[in-house]
Amino acid sequence: MSKFRKKKKGMPAVNTAALPDIVFMLLFFFMVTTTMRETDLKIDNPRLPSASEVKKLEHKSLVSTIYVGKAKDIKYGSGFNRIQLNDKISTADQVPAFIINARSKVSEKEVPFMTTSIKADKESSVGTITDIRLKLRDVNALKISYSASKSSGAN
Numbered sequence: 068m069s070k071f072r073k074k075k076k077g078m079p080a081v082n083t084a085a086l087p088d089i090v091f092m093l094l095f096f097f098m099v100t101t102t103m104r105e106t107d108l109k110i111d112n113p114r115l116p117s118a119s120e121v122k123k124l125e126h127k128s129l130v131s132t133i134y135v136g137k138a139k140d141i142k143y144g145s146g147f148n149r150i151q152l153n154d155k156i157s158t159a160d161q162v163p164a165f166i167i168n169a170r171s172k173v174s175e176k177e178v179p180f181m182t183t184s185i186k187a188d189k190e191s192s193v194g195t196i197t198d199i200r201l202k203l204r205d206v207n208a209l210k211i212s213y214s215a216s217k218s219s220g221a222n
Contacts, residue, residue, distance in 0.1 A: 110136040110151045113188040118215035129181045130212070131169040133162065135195055136188035147190040150199065159198035163206040186214040 113136045124130055134151040138144055150157050152165040170178050183203055187196055203211060 117218035162202040
């Protein structure tokens, strides 16, 4: 006659059949929702001036950003007065072409809502920013936003 052994009862194994589905759902979610940086900064991350009243910009797709600051690479020159438009170091004379190119990418009825954002390092020259403003005035880009960080101290 055969002898039957009692099986030891313990915790059942975790069912991992749905694990690949969950992993691919998360992967797909992050691939869809992640946005990549549109421009490669050739300017050191600007140390923005502080401000007491800061407001976030609406409709970021209608914002054209001009960076002003110190170039990362010495081949672009030294000093805090380098201007970056898209992915290249430029001069103030190239600002109107940059704005006209940005306007051509949006519909005609959205053009009045376009904003030009200037992200300037706090060490940048006011003369450089004034030159940019004058060139913006030439192409009737009068909505200008100056980027700043919120001041942490109370007045």
